[in-house]
Amino acid sequence: MSMLDVRNVGKRFGGLQALSDVNLSIAENTVHAIIGPNGAGKSTLLNCFVGKLIPDTGSVMFDGQSVLGRSPHEINQLGISRVFQTPEIFGDLTIMENMMIPCFAKRDGSFELNALSAISRQKDIIEHAEVVLEDMNMADKRDLTAATMSRGDKRRLEIGMCLCQDPKLLLLDEPTAGMARADTNKTIDLLQEIRDKRKVTIAIIEHDMHVVFSLAERITVLAQGSPLVEDTPENIKGHPKVREAYLGESV
Amino acid sequence: MFGLTKTDFNLLLIIAILVLLAPFLLNPFPEGSKLAQFNGGYPDLMQRFVIFGIFAIGFNILFGLTGYLSFGHAAFLGVGSYSAVWMFKLLSMNIIPAILLAVIVAGIFALVIGYVSLRRSGIYFSILTLAFAQMSFALAYSVLTPITGGETGLQLALDDPRVLGIQVTEQGNIPVPSLFGLEMRSSAELALGPWLFTFNVGYYVCALIMMASFYLAIRIFRSPFGMMLRAIKSNQQRLNYTGLNSRPYTLAAFVISGMYAGLAGGLMASMDPLAGAERMFWTASGEVVLMTILGGAGTLIGPVLGAGMIKYMENIISKINSAILHEWFYWLPAGLEDFMVAVVYPFIGKGWHLTLGIIFMAVVIFLPGGLVEGGQRLLNLIRRRKSSSAEPAKDNLTPPA
Numbered sequence: 001m002s003m004l005d006v007r008n009v010g011k012r013f014g015g016l017q018a019l020s021d022v023n024l025s026i027a028e029n030t031v032h033a034i035i036g037p038n039g040a041g042k043s044t045l046l047n048c049f050v051g052k053l054i055p056d057t058g059s060v061m062f063d064g065q066s067v068l069g070r071s072p073h074e075i076n077q078l079g080i081s082r083v084f085q086t087p088e089i090f091g092d093l094t095i096m097e098n099m100m101i102p103c104f105a106k107r108d109g110s111f112e113l114n115a116l117s118a119i120s121r122q123k124d125i126i127e128h129a130e131v132v133l134e135d136m137n138m139a140d141k142r143d144l145t146a147a148t149m150s151r152g153d154k155r156r157l158e159i160g161m162c163l164c165q166d167p168k169l170l171l172l173d174e175p176t177a178g179m180a181r182a183d184t185n186k187t188i189d190l191l192q193e194i195r196d197k198r199k200v201t202i203a204i205i206e207h208d209m210h211v212v213f214s215l216a217e218r219i220t221v222l223a224q225g226s227p228l229v230e231d232t233p234e235n236i237k238g239h240p241k242v243r244e245a246y247l248g249e250s251v
Numbered sequence: 252m253f254g255l256t257k258t259d260f261n262l263l264l265i266i267a268i269l270v271l272l273a274p275f276l277l278n279p280f281p282e283g284s285k286l287a288q289f290n291g292g293y294p295d296l297m298q299r300f301v302i303f304g305i306f307a308i309g310f311n312i313l314f315g316l317t318g319y320l321s322f323g324h325a326a327f328l329g330v331g332s333y334s335a336v337w338m339f340k341l342l343s344m345n346i347i348p349a350i351l352l353a354v355i356v357a358g359i360f361a362l363v364i365g366y367v368s369l370r371r372s373g374i375y376f377s378i379l380t381l382a383f384a385q386m387s388f389a390l391a392y393s394v395l396t397p398i399t400g401g402e403t404g405l406q407l408a409l410d411d412p413r414v415l416g417i418q419v420t421e422q423g424n425i426p427v428p429s430l431f432g433l434e435m436r437s438s439a440e441l442a443l444g445p446w447l448f449t450f451n452v453g454y455y456v457c458a459l460i461m462m463a464s465f466y467l468a469i470r471i472f473r474s475p476f477g478m479m480l481r482a483i484k485s486n487q488q489r490l491n492y493t494g495l496n497s498r499p500y501t502l503a504a505f506v507i508s509g510m511y512a513g514l515a516g517g518l519m520a521s522m523d524p525l526a527g528a529e530r531m532f533w534t535a536s537g538e539v540v541l542m543t544i545l546g547g548a549g550t551l552i553g554p555v556l557g558a559g560m561i562k563y564m565e566n567i568i569s570k571i572n573s574a575i576l577h578e579w580f581y582w583l584p585a586g587l588e589d590f591m592v593a594v595v596y597p598f599i600g601k602g603w604h605l606t607l608g609i610i611f612m613a614v615v616i617f618l619p620g621g622l623v624e625g626g627q628r629l630l631n632l633i634r635r636r637k638s639s640s641a642e643p644a645k646d647n648l649t650p651p652a
Contacts, residue, residue, distance in 0.1 A: 050492065073492070073497075076493060076494035077494045082492050088486055088489040088492070089486065090482050090490075091485055092481065093482060097478055097482075100478070101478065101479070101490070101493060101495070102493050104475055104495075105495050111495070112475070113476060113503055114474055114475040115470070115471050115503075115507075116470050116471070117475065118254055118470075118474065119475055119478060120256070161493065165493075165494065
């Protein structure tokens with residue numbers, strides 16, 4: 001069964017047709033990578049999934065419901081969590097607080113006027129956040145201010161925050177962009193662990209082929225705003241059209 | 252205790268002691284001495300300290316936590332004052348209904364203004380709130396004269412209905428605001444040798460309400476709601492993509508801080524039953540911003556300190572005149588005396604704003620965390636001095652007060 005169903009999506013920015021006639025289906029419990037050269041429309045497509053952009057044409061169905069016209073917080077409450085290209089965390093808050101916020105969002109919904117109860121009394125939230133902190137190997141850093149961490153740790157935290165919500169679909173926008181090799185490898189290990197241990201569908205946009213081939217089970221290649229091919233990693237590697245799009249070789 | 256951690260409870264205790272003993276603490280100089288002009292322990296000024304303290308505590312819930320800088324908070328203060336005076340005119344001179352109405356009306360007012368202004372953030376939000384406050388000021392000053400008294404302000408009159416209270420006292424005067432018969436203006440004086448201390452009913456009523464407001468602010472700061480507000484300041488985009496809707500959070504913070512302002516306005520009218528449009532003027536909104544930043548935005552105790560400092564300077568420094576300066580410098584040679592007086596003169600009397608401006612600049616540049624940061628640095632320095640003799644210096648990790 002497909003978790004995310006994209007039908008005939010098109011998006012135009014002024015004179016630029018960023019996306020045209022995109023059809024894509026992401027199956028439940030798979031890791032699906034979307035790759036393509038710069039300007040292929042990968043990020044535009046992802047922004048259409050999370051409510052940041054509304055496509056001009058077509059439909060995006062998530063778990064049987066349309067996401068179009070919903071705001072980002074509503075889409076998140078449906079079960080889509082997003083990791084940004086540059087880690088978006090609450091830099092002024094401690095790591096523990098960063099973890100607790102998505103737990104509150106999961107438990108209380110998008111707004112709760114909980115102005116008089118102390119945070120320290122929210123035992124279930126604290127327990128939940130601590131479990132995820134432990135999974136992320138960050139329990140020892142819980143009282144550090146999030147902004148002081150390394151890029152790799154920030155990414156780890158951001159992924160952990162998404163996992164607090166037990167999302168049905170986890171969207172990763174170039175999760176290793178701008179990272180040193182060691183951090184990249186750590187992130188790959190983390191994502192492999194998530195893939196193998198948790199029941200979560202993952203859609204990943206990535207430039208780094210090493211990352212893509214160590215994680216993905218399905219790959220869609222996007223070029224000039226439309227899907228070129230969709231196949232397993234083995235078949236994509238040697239696909240003539242992909243080589244043409246990436247390397248400019250004519251076959 | 253009271254659902255607070257030990258540190259927070261101690262903070263509340265310190266505030267309570269300072270506030271309750273203020274008539275002593277603010278009058279350290281004997282009556283009639285040269286330094287008596289620096290005494291701040293008279294009822295009018297002490298009332299201002301705590302009332303503006305409440306105003307700044309409320310403002311800090313919006314600005315300190317969410318980072319939304321409202322430049323029109325005086326509008327809610329003014330609305331609160333008008334509501335309270337109307338209650339004195341129509342119902343009775345008891346301050347409780349007056350204060351309740353002030354809080355409720357200011358809350359409704361904040362809901363409307365906040366709903367519109369919070370569609371934007373940053374400078375656009377500030378400008379929107381400023382525009383609303385100036386509109387309120389203009390309305391109160393002219394168009395709404397039947398309700399607000401226009402230029403002269405809203406005052407009590409002998410023929411006000413006061414359906415639940417007395418219209419006129421036995422002496423034929425307008426009755427004064429009271430709490431079940433306890434008049435706000437009544438004071439007891441205590442003379443200890445050359446010292447004179449004044450205990451005013453109005454001040455203690457304000458002080459108790461201020462302590463309750465402070466307690467409520469601590470609870471809000473330490474609640475999940477308070478954490479969400481800090482998250483908005485830190486990264487609103489992440490909050491929205493984490494399934495939380497930032498709009499109702501900011502609106503709730505705006506309304507709560509508007510109600511604090513209304514409470515302050517209601518108390519102001521309860522101490523002195525009149526209200527004027529100038530309370531809504533933009534300089535009044537700017538003043539609470541200064542108080543909060545001077546004391547330390549986002550800290551619990553900072554706004555109270557800032558409010559106290561500004562009100563003290565406004566009342567004490569502005570009272571110094573050139574005759575007093577000549578007295579201070581009389582020991583200098585004649586020419587030098589005149590020179591020193593001429594140098595210091597622009598900073599006193601009506602020039603107190605200049606002194607305030609310089610202090611404000613110094614704080615913003617050298618102590619971005621406000622007076623609270625200054626206090627913490629001083630405390631760290633003392634602790635390091637002490638521990639350096641006994642053991643290697645440890646960085647003190649106390650959370651900001």
